[in-house]
Amino acid sequence: MKTSIAIIGAGIAGITLARALAPSADVTIFEKSRGLGGRMANRRREDFAFDHGAQYFTARSPAFRSVAEDAVQAGHAGTWPRAVLTLTETGLAPDSRPAERRYIGLPGMSGFANGMAEGLHIRKEAAVAALEPAKDGWSVTDSEGQDLGRFDVVISTAPAPQTIRLMPEAFSGHAAMKTVKLSGCFTLMIGLDASLDLGFEAARIEDDVLSWIAIEASKPGRPERMALTIHSRNDWAEANLERDRSEVQTEMLAALKRLLGYDFSNATWLDLHRWRYANVEKAVGEPFLFDDALGLGACGDWCLGNRVEAAVGSATALSELLTKRLQGA
Structure with a gap:
């Protein structure tokens, strides 16, 4: 047995x-x-789609690179984004980190896990x-x-x-x-009726509140409706984990308006997810x-x-x- x-x-x-x-x-x-898939998660709401956990993954070891490429061949994974920019209050700048092949699940982030x-x-x-x-x-x-x-x-x-x-x-x-030691994260999901050209597919954010923004429609296999996924900073999330969700959402929207100049508080779809254990600070x-x-x-x-x-x-x-x-x- x-x-x-x-x-x-x-x-x-x-x-x-x-x-x-x-x-x-x-x-x-x-x-x-x-x-x-755990944090390799996705959510669909009213024809909007959001990868509200991990945004992509890399494969630096030959063994895992083989797994990732097999998933691409099987249709469970793709590559995205073409570039990651850096967003600050003064505008957009190229990312200073070395370029590497980035993978995402298809048709949502959990597709990679489903295939495995x-x-x-x-x-x-x-x-x-x-x-x-x-x-x-x-x-x-x-x-x-x-x-x-x-x-x-x-x-x-x-x-x-x-x-x-x-x-x-x-x-x-x-x-x-x-x-x-683990830290949390808040994910803000915004669905819009009209498309916006923000000048990027994905950007790391230098800000006291926010750390990341992605245009979901720029990913392969996703719906074309305009959907934004925004992550908070981990240290900011840790300081606000037990705070009222509406207050967290309001502050994240205010930070986004400061950075992009758009007020999304009346968007067609707004949702907030709290990840209590999002980031490994000490392994x-x-x-x-x-x-x-x-x-x-x-x-x-x-x-x-x-x-x-x-x-x-x-x-x-x-x-x-x-x-x-x-x-x-």
């Missing part, structure tokens, strides 16, 4: 880990949301809330106390603060997880955490850094350890 493994979270780390382990184990992914997840056993809208010792493994239950099954090994790919709450005190990775500094005696582990971008590729690298490293463990079982 194959070893049974539960993976908590269907973000890129969870999907990468499941893909690697599926040939040699009985793997189930539990995802609390309806969609896959084909063939995997995923239980959506299943929020794992507790792990209890069971005979030779762990019993997994959801937030309503429903039994989700018994597993030999459980791996959490949720953000470190959520994984800390889930793992038993005996888990050897607690001290390392407590060193992780664990090792690829993954695994307690062999308990059969419990954790991985994710927060182990290595702040990029999609960090999540892939973390999950890949843990999968290599677990595969050796499975082969020796």
